[in-house]
Amino acid sequence: MKPAKLQAVLEDLSVLERTERIEYLIALGEEYRNFSPEEVPRDATCRVPGCESEVYLGVSPLGEGLRLKFAVDNPQGISAMALATILDNSLSGEPLSQVSEISEDLIYDIFGRDLSMGKSMGLSGMVRMARDSARYGKPLAS
Amino acid sequence: MSATLTQILEKGYARPEALVTTEWLAERLDDPSIRIVESNEDPLLYVQGHIRNAVEIDWVRDLNDPLRRDYLDAAGFQALLRRIGATSETIFVFYGDKNNWWATYAAWVFHLFGHTNVRIVDGGRLKWVKEGRELTKEVPTFAPTDYVAQPRNDERFRAYxxxxxxxxxxxxxxxxxxxxxxxxxxxxxxxxxxxxxxxxxxxxxxxxxxxxxxxxxxxxxxxxxxxxxxxxxxxxxxxxxxxxxxxxxxxxxxxxxxxxxxxxxxxxxxxxxxxxxxxxxxxxxxxxxxx
The missing domain is CATH 3.40.250.10 (Rhodanese-like domain)
Structure with missing residues (x-):
């Protein structure tokens, strides 16, 4: 079962046309605020594998689960910022049992199928790292 | 000789005319003889902001056949160029993200239709943004043309x-x-x-x-x-x-x-x-x- 907030986001996106979806995602990306190195260390443990936008994940306890803090250091990484916002808003504090079952395929529900291989790798890497961090309670690169 | 042309010439390329600088482009945003084209890997970037008067050509939706593993045919290319207001004389100036990876891909597909009058912006989107140049969300519209595409000829630039x-x-x-x-x-x-x-x-x-x-x-x-x-x-x-x-x-x-x-x-x-x-x-x- 997907976390309820994530399910709601995916349902919102499912009714949008491509242009509307892109504008929605850009708005989320522009809402994103980066984390400092004190909040999210820029080290190999926290780095999301396969993500060219240089994305790092830091976690801390929150609610029934974890706060997922994605640091995106590429100012042009608007897709990574949008996904970071979605994952933080919809998964932080949610039950670990639910977050640990999410599939990286949700990036296609969010961004559509027109993703290049490289872009797909990076974004799915963010989802996978969030999922695996929920499984093990700490940032864990797959 | 303009300073921008000198920058390219100093790099010693065999065909320097294929490359333009961000400065060159910034001076020609309203030039009707060119069509500025942004081609990106990231589908959000163009909508988030692009060079004024740039149209978007998407590598999946615009350049690939939706069914077969192949590129668009002459009818598709003709429709695309008519839509973006191009003629056979139009100079296409491509730029994009990822070091112009997708811009050169689009330029290569244009070559299959004999439209070799193309330029690549040296540094692409990254350099334009790093220089603090203007981006806009406004999508330009151009009057459709009666462009007639040549049949696609793969022989010279494509290998099977x-x-x-x-x-x-x-x-x-x-x-x-x-x-x-x-x-x-x-x-x-x-x-x-x-x-x-x-x-x-x-x-x-x-x-x-x-x-x-x-x-x-x-x-x-x-x-x-x-x-x-x-x-x-x-x-x-x-x-x-x-x-x-x-x-x-x-x-x-x-x-x-x-x-x-x-x-x-x-x-x-x-x-x-x-x-x-x-x-x-x-x-x-x-x-x-x-x-």
Missing amino acids: RDDVLRHLNAGNKLIDVRSPEEFNGTRLHMENYPNEGALRGGHIPGAKSVPWAKAVNPEDGTFLSADSLKALYEETAGLESTDDVVVYCRIGERSSHTWFVLRYLLGYENVRNYDGSWTEWGNSVGLPIEK
Whole structure:
């Protein structure tokens, strides 16, 4: 079962046309605020594998689960910022049992199928790292 | 001579007219003889902000056949160019993200239809943004034209599998622009992207490995100077400008960047892009493979 907030986001996106979806995602990306190195260390443990936008994940306890803090250091990484916002808003504090079952395929529900291989790798890497961090309670690169 | 032209000429390219600077473009945003085209990997970037008067050409929706593994046909190309208000005289100025990876891919597809009057913005989107130049969300509209496309002619710039076999058997040269892990066969496909994977790993026998991104300066996305490119492709990989060369990657997109470098920046007359690339070669029965 997907976390309820994530399910709601995916349902919102499912009714949008491509242009509307892109504008929605850009708005989320522009809402994103980066984390400092004190909040999210820029080290190999926290780095999301396969993500060219240089994305790092830091976690801390929150609610029934974890706060997922994605640091995106590429100012042009608007897709990574949008996904970071979605994952933080919809998964932080949610039950670990639910977050640990999410599939990286949700990036296609969010961004559509027109993703290049490289872009797909990076974004799915963010989802996978969030999922695996929920499984093990700490940032864990797959 | 303008300062911007001098910047390109100083880099010593064989066909410097194929490249323009961000300054050159900034002075010509309203020039009706050019059509500015942004082609990106990231589908959000154009909508978030683009160079004024730039249209978007999307590598999936605009350039690929939706059903067959092939590029659009002449009717599709004609419809595309009519839609963006182009004529046979239009100069296309391409730029994009990822060091112009997708911009050169679009430019290569234009060549298949004989529309070779193209330019690439040196440094692409990265350099434009780093210089603090203006971006807009306003999507331009241009009056549709009656552009008539030539039939697609793949012969000169595109290689098919059997062409590559003949090329190989004749002892001609190949450049593999994938990562070293893909070239060595230690990675069959990118994780979670089996559609672009292969049953066998390695490379086409005799191919030299020159990862595509080595041709650019990572800090601003500009192309290396001709001397540095020659060191990369000629001194290291053994090419000569008179060679008949085939370049390939996994599906032919990264290799279009190297195709542009060899054809325009180093002046190679005979360079073809094998877009079937490793997803075809590594999945085909009986083809020779080297590790």
